[in-house]
Amino acid sequence: MSWRKHLRPGLAQLEIYDVPPSDAPTRLHANECPEPWPPAVLEALGREVAGLELNRYPDTSGRELRALLGAKHGVDPDRVVLGNGSDEVISILLTALSRGPSPAPLVVPTPTFVMYAHTATVLDVPVREVPLDARFGLDLSAMRAALPGAASCFLARPNNPTSSLFEAEQVLDLVREFPDTIFVLDEAYAAYLGRERTPLWTPDGPDNLVLMTTLSKVGLAALRLGYCIAHPELATALNKVRHPYNISATSLALATAVLRDHEAVQDAMIDAAIANRARLVELLRGLPATEVYPAHGNLVLARLDPPTRAQALVAALAERGIRIKDQSKVAGLEGCVRVSVGTSVELDHLAQALGQLEI
Numbered sequence: 001m002s003w004r005k006h007l008r009p010g011l012a013q014l015e016i017y018d019v020p021p022s023d024a025p026t027r028l029h030a031n032e033c034p035e036p037w038p039p040a041v042l043e044a045l046g047r048e049v050a051g052l053e054l055n056r057y058p059d060t061s062g063r064e065l066r067a068l069l070g071a072k073h074g075v076d077p078d079r080v081v082l083g084n085g086s087d088e089v090i091s092i093l094l095t096a097l098s099r100g101p102s103p104a105p106l107v108v109p110t111p112t113f114v115m116y117a118h119t120a121t122v123l124d125v126p127v128r129e130v131p132l133d134a135r136f137g138l139d140l141s142a143m144r145a146a147l148p149g150a151a152s153c154f155l156a157r158p159n160n161p162t163s164s165l166f167e168a169e170q171v172l173d174l175v176r177e178f179p180d181t182i183f184v185l186d187e188a189y190a191a192y193l194g195r196e197r198t199p200l201w202t203p204d205g206p207d208n209l210v211l212m213t214t215l216s217k218v219g220l221a222a223l224r225l226g227y228c229i230a231h232p233e234l235a236t237a238l239n240k241v242r243h244p245y246n247i248s249a250t251s252l253a254l255a256t257a258v259l260r261d262h263e264a265v266q267d268a269m270i271d272a273a274i275a276n277r278a279r280l281v282e283l284l285r286g287l288p289a290t291e292v293y294p295a296h297g298n299l300v301l302a303r304l305d306p307p308t309r310a311q312a313l314v315a316a317l318a319e320r321g322i323r324i325k326d327q328s329k330v331a332g333l334e335g336c337v338r339v340s341v342g343t344s345v346e347l348d349h350l351a352q353a354l355g356q357l358e359i
């Protein structure tokens with residue numbers, strides 16, 4: 001036994017979240033924004049980095065960036081908490097909300113983003129999983145049955161990996177009905193809603209509703225920068241958990257410069273990806289015996305029949321330099337693949353490969 005007896009019990013049941021690096025020419029497996037930044041923007045960002053004092057610590061809490069984000073969302077910057085990706089924000093939230101020795105549960109509809117349950121398990125927070133309905137919407141009565149006593153509930157809207165969009169009114173009903181539970185509305189993919197976006201979170205909304213989002217899906221995955229906007233008292237608690245200096249000076253400088261100077265370029269990149277999503281949906285619809293689900297994020301979920309075709313498709317595309325994600329082992333997603341939107345060139349590659357396959 002020795003030192004092993006001190007390890008947190010939840011760790012034994014977890015796998016490391018690991019994605020091997022890939023140099024495949026077409027990478028459609030990580031839900032990134034596929035569009036590259038134009039060279040002029042990259043040069044401007046390079047100048048930002050060149051101006052940094054690398055021998056100095058960054059700001060402890062990213063004040064300048066929080067001021068910009070506060071103005072963007074219409075809130076006091078003190079309500080904005082930055083994380084090293086929203087992964088870290090998830091961890092900070094669940095740590096703050098796990099009162100020992102037997103913390104109240106996290107509720108998540110499933111399938112959803114795996115890091116909610118993963119992080120809860122690390123922290124020995126029990127997880128109540130509530131299967132989504134057949135169209136990947138919320139099963140309201142099952143959610144109502146699971147929520148009493150829960151400390152938190154994470155709702156990704158749009159959801160990953162289903163790309164479905166939970167109905168705004170249903171989410172708000174739950175938030176109102178369970179005021180003792182913190183609801184984290186994860187809008188990582190909300191930029192891809194384009195004009196169908198209904199603002200669900202408002203600065204003066206219920207105390208128990210937290211907005212969480214990330215720059216990872218809007219062209220800046222390399223920065224590792226996520227944030228949440230919480231009630232001032234909760235934000236204070238989160239900042240006690242958060243490590244000081246958790247965002248590097250480079251990430252702070254680059255995110256600040258993009259928000260300040262390059263948002264129009266960023267919007268055009270998202271628009272291009274939204275247009276390409278429609279093409280990606282058509283390409284997948286061209287596969288025989290395949291159901292393509294409505295896509296609201298920068299990702300598309302498709303179910304192949306029989307289910308064994310999913311793995312075969314992932315393998316055959318990998319051989320042709322195209323990476324997509326096999327979801328067929330996830331409960332409720334038998335036979336499913338998840339394909340992130342690509343650039344026009346990447347989708348040409350995919351179209352050509354799909355044309356050659358007999359799957």
Ligand SMILES: Cc1ncc(COP(=O)(O)O)c(C=O)c1O
Nearest residue numbers: 085086087156160188214216226
């Ligand atoms: C719904 C959702 N939230 C959060 C994240 C994590 O984002 P970040 O890169 O900011 O850690 C992801 C990543 O795929 C996601 O799908």
